[in-house]
Amino acid sequence: MADYKTYLAASILTEEKAITYRLLSRALKVHVNAAKEMLYEFHKVQNSKRPGTIHATYLISGTIRAQATNGGAAKKDPDGDDYMQSSPFISSSMPQPEKDQRAADHLVLSISLVREEDLAQIRSEYEHINSIHVYSLMLHPLKDLQILSDVNRELLDLCASEDPLDSLSKYGTITNPNVRRRKAGATRPPSAPLPAQVKAQPAKPNPPEQKPAPKKEGPQGKPSTASEFFGKGKEKLKAKSTAADNNSSKESTPNPPTLKRESSSLMKSFAKAKPKLERKRTESSAVSPAISAAEDSPMKDVSDDEEENYVPPPSKVIVDSNRQTKKEKEAALRALMDDDDEDEPAAPTKPEEPEEGEEEAKEEPEPIEPKDEVAVSGGRRRGRRRVMQKKKIKDEDGYLGKLYMISSHVSY
């Protein structure tokens, strides 16, 4: 049971993430109610060591006092009160029963999510509180609570590999014995890459209970400038420096996670794209035909591209909240590159290999790896950037293989 402290300390204090009880329950595979208690305990212990280190939000349910409940009625009341005040005889008694009637007319169960700071005030508005628990913990106080909805988005990714029907009771969700679902051939095309990613993260210095996937990016989670990270030289340097922090290394999947786009305007994307386009031209003139052919081939699968297109343009709130996590994601990306290098340690470290043919083949793609391509032809393709990475891999037996990494996204 003490494991949760390690997890919470790592996530909240080190990574400065917001942790909700649901996320905790999914990460540790415990009942949500247990997770609520863990959050409370952690909050209490940490703040008793140093007050004000961790900020909590609470979820309260119950009935709110009559004055506070009826937003609509409250608007009317001032008029009524004014009117009544001119005739003081009834003023004290009249509005009261009306309100009571309204409240009695329909029972309202109010559920409020409040910051620690506002808790006392909101509590006083409640007539009766049915239940209260810690909803989330975070290192910094939240200006806009809506940011917490991103945490729930993360949760979706975390659970993507699980069959929801099996995991319900584990987390204390209400189970339904009558649920009907199509079985065979139940495909979920858009979310297909996600489970694969989850599986692809086994090796970590984390404690075993710590589920790796909270690190995982949601579809919106990638920095828009991801292509820059494919610049390999500086990357390796950085990767080494950050390797310690970054405990979730990712292996490359043939279809890397969709990249996040900042809400940038069309003009902006053009401004960015132009110089790169030129660079590409100069580069591609030097590229062997085989490589350019390889570049071209992915252009054909328009339908795939279309799906990639549909990555949601993130809301502003999300962008804000992701600013923090961006760093981690950069690190993850770098680690991803790092892994690839480790796959074939021979290539970069021993350039002086005797076989010349191989040597050349190896050398050639290296300089062009950081490659941005902008297809400007055709209105619909405008602004799509295609980042392609090519790798020559030699395995222990000396066989050569090619590894393509293609990711594309559009900015409009």
Added chain:
Amino acid sequence: MAVSEEGNLLRGPSGDNHPSFPRASTSYVPQQTYALDKEKHYRQQFGDMYFLRLTKLKPAVEKVAEEAWDDFTIGRETVQRVERVLDVRQGNLCWVIGTIYIDMPLKPNILDDINKDHWISAPPPLEKYLSPRGEDIIMLEDESGRLRLIGSALATELLVTGCIVAVMGTENANGDFEVVDIKVPGLPSQPERWQQSSHPANGQSKDVDQDEDMDRAVPLSNGKKLAIVSGLGFSGTDASHSLDLNLLTEFLLGEALDPVTQENVSRISRLVIAGNSIAPEVDAVSHDTVGNTRKAAQRKYGYDSSAYNPTPMMHFDEFLATLLPSLPITLLPGYDDPANVSLPQQPIHSAMFPQSRTYGMIPSSDGAASQPGWLDTVTNPWEGEIEGWKVLGTGGQNVDDVYKYVESEDRLGMMEAMCKWRCCAPTAPDTLWSYPFQDNEPFVLNSCPHIFFVGSQPKFDTAMIEGPEGQMVRLITVPRFAETGEIVLVDSETLETSVVKFTVT
């Protein structure tokens, strides 16, 4: 202020065995009353709908009117029944049945579309068609002709275009019909509970009937609830209520709050989403109000995929997929949803839900009647039987449109009037877009529902109305969740309603 002991989860890990509750189930029989054929034709005239409606409802009004006005005399004159509107003779006291038509200068006019090309900027959309200077003309029409109605009796009765009424009065020298009294069809007869579905508890129908009577007398709640939500408003640009939606999910899944609340939530046996799950796109709205979508269309040929933002639908799909393992859902489309815009709106296509469609209807292989889908995408309006109660629900367009015709702000009153007109969308096809029905007018209510809910309304309200034959109808206006954070719970035995309100401060 006082927190009950059990509800307080502000405590250290207790290591207790936390319970997980099974969800209660209710019987559910959706009906296909408003489903259209796969092949739809739009070349017919709309006029047939009015005649169908008049033919269907004439006997009902006739009965009411005959009872009320039999041997009714003013002075020495006895009221005569007149078959057709054109047969009304000046000076004769008579009554006649027809369809109300209200001519309103502010009502959208098809000829405006031609004018539109000459507009510099379009007038803003109107909240009410009602003319402030009283230029509206109320008329009664049938297949023979029209008759202008005047008189103070009109002011006391809620009237909109398309409702079938009987009027009694006399034609004056101007050719106008001075109305003395108006009769509407009144509530249709109400089926017994458990008409379509069989009572789950005991098979013997006689016993059931007795139980029913007992229940009627003292309805006992078994705590089972039906949740109705409307106007979820998933948006691609506006994230201001995304956490409220999360709280709603957690609440319905029984993850939020304490074990006592969680157990109560486990008795919510079905979620009905009454329209407008997707927020209107801001751009799209400005287009619509200007009414000049044509210009954009002229420039671009074919489908412009860049104009489509899939994010709201994706989030909505995720929302459904999260809830579905635990909770069956009935999904009605609304005005802003990706379905056809004219009533009856057809179910949102399952291709819109890549994740949750696995819970959709399972096609039966051996020709047997297939069960309704766990995620049941249905029509708007929709009719079905939940736990034996006949339920009628709409996405809200019908009430919103009637609202434009009348001075009243009382939306429950309009719903009650609809029940009494026996027509759940009287203003279709005049100002409410509708499919041009030829052989059947499905908006006419053949039987009285037990629950009539309407989505996307400004605030929650509810009432129980009673008919002369003992009909009891629970009327509910379901507020827009995106604005109010409220969902409505209906008890499946007593039909009592309560509200759950989510706030994020």
